[in-house]
Amino acid sequence: xxxxxxxRVDILAGNTLRGRAQERSVMRAMRAAAMSxxxxxxxxxxxxxALPSFAMxxxxxxxxxxxxxxxxxxxxxxxxxxxxxxxANDTKEHTLPISVMGEFxxxxxxxxxxxxxxxxxxxxxxxxxxxxxxxxxxxxKVGAFIEVAYDAVEKSLHWEDFDIRYAKEFKxxxxxxxxxxxxxxxxxxxxxxxxxxxxxxxxxxxSYQTSPSAEFIVDKLPSxxxxxxxxxxxxxxxxxxxxxxxxxxxxxLRALGTExxxxxxxLDGPTVYWRANWQREWEEGRHYVSLGxxxxxxxxxxxxVQGFGSDAYTDVGFDATYQWTAKPELSTSDRxxxxxxxxxxxxxxxxxxxLAGTRPTASLTTTRAEVAYSFGATYTPTVQYFQTHGxxxxxxxxxxxxxxxxxxxxxxxxxxxxxxxxxxxxWLNGRFALQYTSYDKFDGARAGxxxxxxxxxxxxxxxxxxx
Amino acid sequence: MMAPSPKTISRLGAACAVLSLGFLATAVASIGPDIExxxxxxxxxxxxxxxxxxxxxxxxxxxxxxxxxxxxxSDDVPQDQGLQRPGATVSYxxxxxxxxxxxxxxxxxxxxxxxxRD
Numbered sequence: 128x129x130x131x132x133x134x135r136v137d138i139l140a141g142n143t144l145r146g147r148a149q150e151r152s153v154m155r156a157m158r159a160a161a162m163s164x165x166x167x168x169x170x171x172x173x174x175x176x177a178l179p180s181f182a183m184x185x186x187x188x189x190x191x192x193x194x195x196x197x198x199x200x201x202x203x204x205x206x207x208x209x210x211x212x213x214x215a216n217d218t219k220e221h222t223l224p225i226s227v228m229g230e231f232x233x234x235x236x237x238x239x240x241x242x243x244x245x246x247x248x249x250x251x252x253x254x255x256x257x258x259x260x261x262x263x264x265x266x267x268k269v270g271a272f273i274e275v276a277y278d279a280v281e282k283s284l285h286w287e288d289f290d291i292r293y294a295k296e297f298k299x300x301x302x303x304x305x306x307x308x309x310x311x312x313x314x315x316x317x318x319x320x321x322x323x324x325x326x327x328x329x330x331x332x333x334s335y336q337t338s339p340s341a342e343f344i345v346d347k348l349p350s351x352x353x354x355x356x357x358x359x360x361x362x363x364x365x366x367x368x369x370x371x372x373x374x375x376x377x378x379x380l381r382a383l384g385t386e387x388x389x390x391x392x393x394l395d396g397p398t399v400y401w402r403a404n405w406q407r408e409w410e411e412g413r414h415y416v417s418l419g420x421x422x423x424x425x426x427x428x429x430x431x432v433q434g435f436g437s438d439a440y441t442d443v444g445f446d447a448t449y450q451w452t453a454k455p456e457l458s459t460s461d462r463x464x465x466x467x468x469x470x471x472x473x474x475x476x477x478x479x480x481x482l483a484g485t486r487p488t489a490s491l492t493t494t495r496a497e498v499a500y501s502f503g504a505t506y507t508p509t510v511q512y513f514q515t516h517g518x519x520x521x522x523x524x525x526x527x528x529x530x531x532x533x534x535x536x537x538x539x540x541x542x543x544x545x546x547x548x549x550x551x552x553x554w555l556n557g558r559f560a561l562q563y564t565s566y567d568k569f570d571g572a573r574a575g576x577x578x579x580x581x582x583x584x585x586x587x588x589x590x591x592x593x594x
Numbered sequence: 595m596m597a598p599s600p601k602t603i604s605r606l607g608a609a610c611a612v613l614s615l616g617f618l619a620t621a622v623a624s625i626g627p628d629i630e631x632x633x634x635x636x637x638x639x640x641x642x643x644x645x646x647x648x649x650x651x652x653x654x655x656x657x658x659x660x661x662x663x664x665x666x667x668s669d670d671v672p673q674d675q676g677l678q679r680p681g682a683t684v685s686y687x688x689x690x691x692x693x694x695x696x697x698x699x700x701x702x703x704x705x706x707x708x709x710x711r712d
Contacts, residue, residue: 185700186660186677204636204701211702218662218674218699363703411635455635456657548658548680 178262179554179591180224181208182546186217189546189556190458194450194499195507196546197558197587199326200464202450203412206319210305210360212294213263213270224263225592230255232333232585238578240337245280251335254279258287263593269293272316280334285384287350288325290316302362309356313349314370314400314423317358322419322446322468325349328497328511329537331560331587337579340570341491341515341524341531343472344440345400345423348372351380351388352398366419368402377431388427395426395437412455417448421470429479436477444470459504459547468495476523484522491517491531507541519571530571538563554591560584628652628685631706633661633678638696638706647710650687653696655680662699665708668692674699 178198182189185208190196192205201209208215232255239248246253258276265271274288294307309317316325332338356370374394377387387393404419422443429438451463474489497511514534521529539562546556562583569576629649632639634656645651655661655678663675663684678684688694688710698704 187700188659191659207701207703215700215702217660217677218664219677411637458657458659 178226178228178260179556179589180226180260180262180593181213182553182556183591183593184216184221184224184263186219188458188548188550188553189543190504190548193546194462194464194504195501195541196459196504196543197541197556199330200321200328200499201319202452202458202462203408203415209317209319210294210307210358212268212292212307213272214265214268214294216264221263222593224261226260226262226589227592228256228258228260228587228589230258230585230587232331232335232583234333234335235582236335236337236578237580238575246335251333253334255334260288265291268295278334283384285350286312288313288316289350289353292317299361304362305360307358309358309370310354311356311370312353314345314352314354314372314398315402315421316349317356317368317370318402318421319366320404320417320419320446320448320466322421322444322448322466327468327495328466328499328509329539329562329564331539331541331562331583331585333583333585336564336581336583337569339515339531339533340526341517341533343442343470343491343493344425344427344474345442347388348398348423348425350383350385351375352394354398354400356400358402364406366402366404366406368400370400372398372400374398387431389429391430393428393431395428395433398423398425410455413452415448415450415452417446419446419448420444421446427478429482432478432482435481438478439475440472441474442470442472444468461503462501464499464501466495466497468493470494472517479523486518486520486523489518489520489523491515497537504547505543507543509537509539509541511537513537524571526570526572528571532568532571533566533576534568535564535566535576538565554594555589557586557588559586630654632656633698633704636698636701637704640706642707642709644709644711645688647691647712648687648689649710650685651708652683652685653678654683660700661704664697664699666695666697672697672699 192202192208194200194202233252235250242248256276256278258274261271261273263270270292272288272290275284276287277284290309290311292307292309294305297304297306311317313325318326321327352372352374354370354372356368358368360366380387400423402419402421404417406417408415425440426437427440447467449465452460454460470493472491476485476487476489479485480487493513493515495511495513497509499507499509501507516532519529524531539560542559564581566576566579567573569579629645629651631651631653633653636657653663658680661678663678664672665675665686666672675684675686688708691710691712694708694710696706696708
């Protein structure tokens with residue numbers, strides 16, 4: 128992404144901090160912030176997708192787990208596979224479940240951007256990332272989904288997704304229950320419903336697109352934290368999850384190829400992430416409905432500066448999913464997938480208020496609604512409406528007028544020729560995608576918003592090394 | 595040699611008929627009526643089933659994806675019946691009484707309980 132996330136490093140550049148040492152610190156932090164913006168862009172650019180190593184382990188085509196035969200949007204079996212810890216298998220012996228994925232894109236933005244060392248002013252083609260995955264069973268009931276990505280634009284290696292989980296069946300009050308434990312580096316990485324933040328649409332992004340600046344804290348935490356949690360599904364109906372995360376030290380993050388939160392922030396105590404859902408199927412899976420809620424709480428030292436208190440962020444959201452499958456006995460059936468998300472963030476900026484003169488509080492709200500229809504698990508058009516708005520604060524948001532609001536539409540057409548029962552190679556899958564994002568408002572401004580309209584042509588190839 | 599009387603022939607015929615019926619009944623009892631279970635939309639057509647010992651259950655895969663059949667008894671040791679390609683049928687004869695769980699190793703929520711009576 129060309130424009131990055133909100134970087135509270137700017138807070139350090141405010142009038143509160145003085146002195147040469149502090150200025151040097153600010154410059155270091157700003158450089159780190161710039162790097163982090165690129166890193167976050169890359170992180171966001173590569174939501175992990177359908178992995179053929181899962182397909183090889185289970186003897187299932189990608190279309191069994193993913194709407195449109197390519198991830199990450201999950202079918203009911205895909206949700207079950209994840210719920211049970213990535214270990215379901217065809218009982219045969221396999222080699223290590225290793226997958227490799229390549230992401231390639233061409234990006235056109237309505238208005239030329241400032242040319243930089245790594246990109247033209249417009250019409251950039253890129254190998255965005257090459258990723259290596261361990262995705263599948265580790266041993267017994269323990270499975271893993273681990274990704275290391277090489278950012279081919281920045282030419283840097285970093286860790287990305289990390290989720291090791293264990294799940295076991297129990298009887299609770301005479302009903303079936305699945306109870307699991309997870310160790311991971313991203314709140315919501317274990318999410319089954321493709322809403323926030325690790326798995327949400329759009330699934331196609333490029334290193335060179337423009338994106339609104341304002342982001343939720345829960346969107347920015349992936350790969351900067353590490354934690355553990357537990358989850359349970361009762362009677363295949365009620366799902367609950369609770370995770371606790373700690374911030375990794377800046378040294379550890381840099382060793383892992385990742386920049387700290389906002390370039391220089393550090394966490395004050397653990398981050399809590401929670402999720403609860405109700406789900407139900409009708410007519411042998413022809414209809415599926417899920418209603419859920421999610422949230423997180425994070426305390427942050429802006430710029431890593433202690434002694435002024437910390438900023439407290441609380442995210443609370445609600446989501447809904449409806450899926451319709453024309454022929455549930457066919458993995459290649461036509462499928463409708465509807466997702467709604469409402470997410471709100473309330474921030475008490477105690478430290479930033481003192482350090483950088485921000486307002487004492489800030490808020491951010493987003494609403495997203497998307498509809499996807501997969502024709503034969505081959506052609507999948509998706510349309511999404513998104514709207515983000517929040518409190519105005521020039522010192523806090525990185526927008527020209529201090530308004531974090533953006534809204535618009537995303538149109539995407541995916542073509543997945545393989546990943547189905549009749550595919551010639553079960554260890555290979557790919558997705559061709561054409562995506563257009565249209566902004567009615569961008570970073571608080573309606574005037575010129577369409578300058579950021581972006582067209583992305585994307586190719587995503589994934590292959591499995593396990594047999 | 596005297597020819598058997600009609601009465602003797604009738605008795606022999608009746609005895610043969612009884613014996614034949616007996617063998618037939620025994621054979622039928624040992625096989626029992628076959629039971630058909632569909633695997634469709636990644637679920638079994640029944641979640642519970644009661645059979646008599648010796649009965650044969652046919653599992654028909656109507657999905658377009660591969661299934662697997664595991665029969666798990668009280669010893670908790672799965673008897674893997676192997677993979678079941680789309681359209682394939684796997685048959686399993688429950689010979690011992692008890693309660694069994696039948697599962698698909700690929701699809702963890704796909705399971706049924708089979709009670710086998712003597």
